[in-house]
Amino acid sequence: MARLVATEVAKRAGVETDLIDISTMPLPTNDAGEAIKDKSFASMMDRADGLVIVAPEYNHGYSGLLKHVLDSCLKEYIHKAVGIVGVSAGPFGGTRMIENLLPVMRELGLVTIFWDVNFSNVQNAFDAKGALVDTLFLQRIDKFLAELVWMATTLRYGREHVKL
Amino acid sequence: MEKDAMQCPRCGKTMNHHADKMIHWAPDVCGEVVEFHSCPNCGAAASRKAQA
Numbered sequence: 001m002a003r004l005v006a007t008e009v010a011k012r013a014g015v016e017t018d019l020i021d022i023s024t025m026p027l028p029t030n031d032a033g034e035a036i037k038d039k040s041f042a043s044m045m046d047r048a049d050g051l052v053i054v055a056p057e058y059n060h061g062y063s064g065l066l067k068h069v070l071d072s073c074l075k076e077y078i079h080k081a082v083g084i085v086g087v088s089a090g091p092f093g094g095t096r097m098i099e100n101l102l103p104v105m106r107e108l109g110l111v112t113i114f115w116d117v118n119f120s121n122v123q124n125a126f127d128a129k130g131a132l133v134d135t136l137f138l139q140r141i142d143k144f145l146a147e148l149v150w151m152a153t154t155l156r157y158g159r160e161h162v163k164l
Numbered sequence: 165m166e167k168d169a170m171q172c173p174r175c176g177k178t179m180n181h182h183a184d185k186m187i188h189w190a191p192d193v194c195g196e197v198v199e200f201h202s203c204p205n206c207g208a209a210a211s212r213k214a215q216a
Contacts, residue, residue: 046209075211078183078200109185109200159182159202159209 045076050152057097078109093118
């Protein structure tokens, strides 16, 4: 799913994107927060104007690993845009994960958009050839990304020109 | 002009102060307000403890 969304982001004119697989990040588990900041990840967060989080729902919530990674930065996120894509094996498409993650976004200084994308029954989302079964998702992703890019653009202008 | 404006660490231009946020650095610290600045010239970000 993350690769699908990243591909759609990359198609948008004027947008550069990187796909970050947090499962490959070598973060320690004997500490947390900015004490375990990963230079490469922090650099990408610093450079970014917006984030797309593609995350599964585990037991009605977001994964501990996602929180661990997100908590490793803070100042890099302030007044930047974030959109969340939920993924689940069940019928709700990560809706509960998204609702639980929103307060975390707020505290990290990230500004959430009012569009989500919800991939339910994800095990049936792609056919044997790897093609997306329900192509209506692409329209939903397009709306989601349009809003995210608008918010990211607006916030960048705000960060650079609008005084507190 | 803002008192003690931050200068961009990358290009030296005056940065825009766009946020003050309470940051809780550690469980035993109540927290402190941190200023966040962004450079209108090169987009660099910087922060510092809020000035009185």
